[in-house]
Amino acid sequence: MTRAFLPLASAVGLALLAGSAWSQGKVVNVYNWTDYIAEDAPKAFQDATGIKVNYTTYDTNEILDAKLKTGKSGYDVVTPTMSPHFARQKAAGLFRKIDKAQLKNYGNLDPEIMKALARYDPGNEYGVPWMWGTTGIGFNVEAAKKRLGDAPVDSLKLIFDPATVAKFKDCGVMMLDSPTDVLPAALLYLGLDPDSKKVDDLEKAADVVRKVRPSIRKFTSAEMINALARGDICLAFTFSGDVLQARDRGAKAKPTAVEVNYAIPREGSQLWIDVMAIPRDAVHVAEAHRWIDYLLDPKVAAASSDTVGYASGNKAAVPLMKTDVSGDPLIYPPEPVRAKFFTISPGDPDHVRLRTRLWTNIKTGR
Amino acid sequence: MSATARTVARGAPWGRAATILVPYLWLLLFFAAPFAIVAAISLGDYTPDTVPPVTLTWSGKAYALLVGDALYAAAYLNSLRIAAIATIVTLLIGYPMAYTIARAPAGWRGPLLMAVILPFWTSFLIRIYAWMGILSENGLLNQVLRGSGLVDDPGTLLGTEWAIYLGIAYAYLPFMVLPLYASLEKMDAALLEAAADLGARPWTAFRTVTLPLSLPGIVGGCLLVFIPAVGEFVIPDLLGGTGTLMIGKVLWDEFFSNGDWPMASAVAMAMLVVLVAPIVLFQRARARDLAGR
Amino acid sequence: MPALIRIEGVIRRFGDIVAVAGVDLDIQAGELFALLGGSGCGKTTLLRLLAGFEAPDEGRIVIDGVDMTGVPPYARPVNMMFQSYALFPHMSVARNVAYGLERERLPRAEIEARVAQVLDLVELGAHAGRKPHQLSGGQRQRVALARAIVKRPKVLLLDEPLAALDRKLRERTQLELVELQRRLGITFVMVTHDQDEAMTMATRIAVMDRGRIVQVGAPAEIYEQPVNRFVADFIGLANIFEGDIVGRSDGLLRIRCGPLGGEIAAPAVAGLAGGAVSLAIRPEKLSLRRDDAANTGGLAGHVRDVVYLGDESIFHVALQTGATVQVTRMNAQRRASAAITRGDAVRVTWADDAVVVMPQ
Incomplete structure (x- = not known):
């Protein structure tokens, strides 16, 4: 019996050790929708910054919601949908404010999308738009x-x-x-x-x-x-x-x-907008900002839209996209259609x- | 007494205590503690702006709603009904399988049992998705039916309650087959010869001897299928239609759509109460089976 | 009178093994017939062929004038008592016994009356409500018997009916079974490996070896006139020697047999006129005397060993001819003053008609 205890104890010990090492190194824990990014983006980010990306995915807002509400989710960047999920989570105080000074690409964002988002996040203090659609x-x-x-x-x-x-x-x-x-x-x-x-x-x-x-x-x-x-x-x-x-x-x-x-x-x-946000209990806040800023790079954003076929919240990225994405009226609808979007x-x-x-x-x- | 012997002698009572302790520790850690937490949450108040979204108050508001709203009772009853029908379907498929395996030549039984268990080495979810592919409008089943020229418009099985029964029967088959096999296999073949010798035709011999003697296996298998089937969520969600009201889905909605932890916990607690009767029945049947040996 | 059971040229194979290798046998109504043989001799297979659990590959079985070919077990006028008893564990004693009658769809009252009657017969009336696992071995054996006879079959098949009982109970039950068989008038066909059981109970015995019947006859016939070495050796103790027929006189055969000291006489056997033969002399048919002046004649030897069995003793005697014989003697006196013991010089004698001559 004593022998059976040993591996158990060591397994628990290892897990604890791994946990502490995980929070000390240069890493960022990203929780995103499945199929929602250019596949090589995390690797490219890692090569460029030396920050390791632990990239995991979910496929319903509810799963993300439950994890955030349990507390201590362990994630540094999450991507809930603006309403009702992001709005409700923000109200519950689950996110920390975005430090815009750390985001040199912030100016690339689409003002129209920012305005829609501001209805639930006045001053766009907590969320950075990623992609949107209808x-x-x-x-x-x-x-x-x-x-x-x-x-x-x-x-x-x-x-x-x-x-x-x-x-x-x-x-x-x-x-x-x-x-x-x-x-x-x-x-x-x-x-x-x-x-x-x-x-x-x-x-x-x-x-x-x-x-x-x-x-x-x-x-x-x-x-x-x-x-x-x-x-x-x-x-x-x-x-x-x-x-x-x-x-x-x-x-x-x-x-x-x-x-x-x-x-x-x-x-x-x-109109739905998926929003990047940093959970209040995130450990790697600086790395989280680096990740968000990386995704705000027009080239990176354009490559992701090309891959997944959604409109980007990044206006500077539009000219860099393939024309069958940026020119598709179903992805980027003309103004009269956009005028009738609601949230x-x-x-x-x-x-x-x-x-x-x-x-x-x-x-x-x- | 040698040094080694002394160590063993001193170590033995401690080892025995640990051996007894481990299952209790396990139960405490993975059953009693979570159960207590869920019970406590179920009595609390739902407070959407806290983390987690519950305040422990012992108010029991969730239970008042559980009793006051007919939806929950309807969901429980429907779950029990679907689980019962699915269990019967599983029994009807599983019994002949277990019977055939138990009567197969000894060398064949191992591989045949293996064949029953083998599909369970792949992910449950993938297997259920595979059934979606088989049962859908343009799925394998309908292609075969149309291709054979037997049926022009076979209709779609996916999305009906029968798809749920099929899914549960498929997913839980080993839990039915294994206890049935165990009770059929230990049955003395001479008993059937004795019945035949006394004038019983094969069907009468089955009805009067095989069936009653496999009753512990039937009860065990049925409960092992029924109990988890009541709370089953994935199979009705993926294979069943939208109109199927099941308690697992209600629980999912309470927890994920509403974010109402106390209500979700209360639904879970009530499910446990609903299942206490069959679980006690199962334990009794097992105890009787063991005593009869 | 035609035979109740007629077995004609029956062969049954299991793969390469021939379990029953051509059996012809008639069994008369009212007999208590024993199939006797070692394990693997085919006796149980033959019984199962009668019950219908096996079908012959060749030949046929006729019971009471009806060809049983293709008749399933449930339609045969026979019942079987299984070696394991095969009692239904989930039914009470009474329900076990009633099972066969219920299959005949008899009226409830008649079933109850017959069950009560047969349970009284086997003295289990008080245990009617018990389950098999609440009974002793002997009680279970009687339930199995009651269940088999309650249907009043033409033939009762018994597969090693007493093998599971301890010795004392077995010996008492042997006589009870015989008594019961006489009272009921049912024909019994019994399989056993125990020659004492067969001798005690059976009216006739068929000795089987390697799928064939070697000899059929009444117990005394089989014991006193075995047809070959196998039977002589299998049934009881026997001293067996080889010899050659050298002549005939006064209805006796002259046989040369070195181990028995030269030429001896033996009763003539039909069909044996010359050549090599086997000889058997039962140990109780040899007499043992101290080798002294008063006793001459017979063969000289000395006692190598004495096996004391209580009622009798078995003496292993080494003859001067080089052969060893076994001799049994009743211990008629409690303390024989002149008891023969190990190492004693003795003389062994026998009557001419004690010698059984068999083909080699």
């Missing part, structure tokens, strides 16, 4: 043509008008499993304020979703890209990035290519609870 309609081009002819696809009617959605039921409809993304769009469809916190308004929005629910195969946040690209579904309400990735994958699909496209609803689209505020706990509850009831048909 929420809209992904569709299978062939299926849409067959069902709608040449009628326009860039309308919320496509996903909220029961008769229209029903036409797509046979080929598959999916919707984001996210009340904070779907309910504001439903409010907008009704001509109401998408950021309304009124209970009545929320109930009305919920009814809109309830009416189309029979045509929806699944509410999900994770399966849309593959489902669209494989032709398993023909209509989806989701983030721009998902659909644009599905568009690329579908074009390469075997044996026959699947043509997928994206439409930004003309009624307006919820929503986090809401208080009672509102959150009500929203989640409404959503559960919608999904389970209660």
Whole structure:
């Protein structure tokens, strides 16, 4: 028995040692979305600065949220979505202020995006925008043509008008499993304020979703890209990035290519911005600033946008991108479309609870 | 007495104490302590602007909501129902497998059991994703069905409750097969000959002898599948439809979507209470099985 | 009267092994028939062929005039008592016994009456509610018996029925079984490796060796007139020698046998007129006397060893011819004053008809 204790004790000892060494050296612990950076960026940063990057990834805001709220996450840079997650986390005091003096590339940021972000982070004190996009309609081009002819696809009617959605039921409809993304769009469809916190308004929005629910195969946040690209579904309400990735994958699909496209609803689209922030309990604050500043380098930002196909929060990077990214109106929409972007505020706990509850009831048909 | 012998003699009681202590220490560290923490959180208040977002108060507000809102009871009942059906499906698939393996030539049993366990050397998540690929609209199953010309429009299994049953049956099959195999394998083959000799046709012999004697295995296997299936989250989320209300998903929503730790903890505590009955049943069955040996 | 059981040219192979290598046998109704042999002789396989657990590769089995080929165990008019008893562990004694009757879909009341009757017969009426694991070995054996006879089969098959019992219980149960068999009038076919058991119980015995039946007969016949060396050696003790037939006179064969001191006489056996033969003399058929002036004749030798068994003793005698023989003597007196002991010079004699002549 005593012998069995020894390896256990030494393992624990080693872990403790490793932990202390980890916090002393020149390292930065980055927690980012999956597939959200040019692949060689961490290595290039390490070569340029001598700071080792521990790069780990997540794929839902909720996982990041839970880790931050538990405290002592061990991360130095995280990338939550502006609203509601970043806003709520900031309110809970989870982040430390950005020292802009340490960011020599700060001036490269897009003022328009900074302004949108300032609604939740006045003075942009806690967050630095990384990439942004819209929420809209992904569709299978062939299926849409067959069902709608040449009628326009860039309308919320496509996903909220029961008769229209029903036409797509046979080929598959999916919707984001996210009340904070779907309910504001439903409010907008009704001509109401998408950021309304009124209970009545929320109930009305919920009814809109309830009416189309029979045509929806699944509410999900994770399966849309593959489902669209494989032709398993023909209509989806989701983030721009998902659909644009599905568009690329579908074009390469075997044996026959699947043509997928994206439409930004003309009624307006919820703007999402993913924000780099430094947790309050971060240990490597200086290194965190170096990392953020490195990503603000226009060349680095442009390479990342080229790789993942999202619009960058870095204005100076745009001219350096491939033209099929910077010139794509679905990635960088023209001014009239941008004018109708909206964002929503986090809401208080009672509102959150009500929203989640409404959503559960919608999904389970209660 | 030699020096070595003396050391051994002195060391032995200490060693024995440690041996007894280790499982208790393990339980304390990895069951009792986390359980106490979750219990304490479940009684606290949800305070979104603190880290962590809970204040320990013993108010028990979460439990009031748990009882007051019909959603939770509905979620528990639905979880129990789905877990029960999935368990029956697993039993119907697992019993013939365990039976065949137990009756196979001795040299074959090891490899066959291995074959049952082998898929579990790959990641659970990857295997469930593979099922998504098989069951989806243009997935393997439908391609085969269409290709065979048997069915033109087979429909989609993915997203239905049957996909959940299938997923659970697949994922938990070894937990069903192994206890069943254990109880079937130790059964004396002469008992079936005796039954036949006394006039029982094969099916009657199975019903009156094999089945009752494998009852401990059936109870054990069913509970080993049922208990985790009630709280299963990944399989219903990935294979099931949106409309499937299960307690695992409710818990996920409480914790991740709402960030309401006390409520999530209360849901978890209530799940434990719901499962106490089957767990006690399982322990009884095991004790009886051991005593009968 | 036609035989109740008729086994015709039955062969059963397991892969390369021939377990039953061509058996022809008739068993009459009312017999207590024993299949006797060492392990691997095919006796259990033959019993299982009768029960229907095995099917013959060649030949056929007819029971009560019905060809059993293709008839499954559950449809045969036989019941078996298993060596391991094979009692259903999850059923009470009464349920075990009732099992076979329930399969016949008899009325509840009749089942209960017959179960009670047969449990009384085996003196287990008081234990009807117990589970098998709550019973002693002897009680379990009687449950197994009750379960097998309650269906009133035409034939009861018994596979080493007493092997699991200790010696005292076994000897008592042997007689109880015989008594029971007479009362019920059921034909018993019993497999055993124990020659004493076979001799004590059976009306007829079939001695088996390597898948074949070597000799069939009543116990005394098999003991006194074994057909070959194997049987003589397998059943009881025997002194066995080689010899040559040299002539015939007065219905006796003249046989030259060096170990027995030259030429001896033995009763004639049909079919044996000359050539090399084996001779067997049972130890109790040899007489032992002290070698002194009063006793001449027979063969001289000395006692090498004495095995004392209580009721009798076995003397190992080294003859002057070079052979060693075993001689048994009853210990009729408690303290024989003139007891023969180790090292004593003795003379061994026998009657002519004590010698059994067998083909080599």
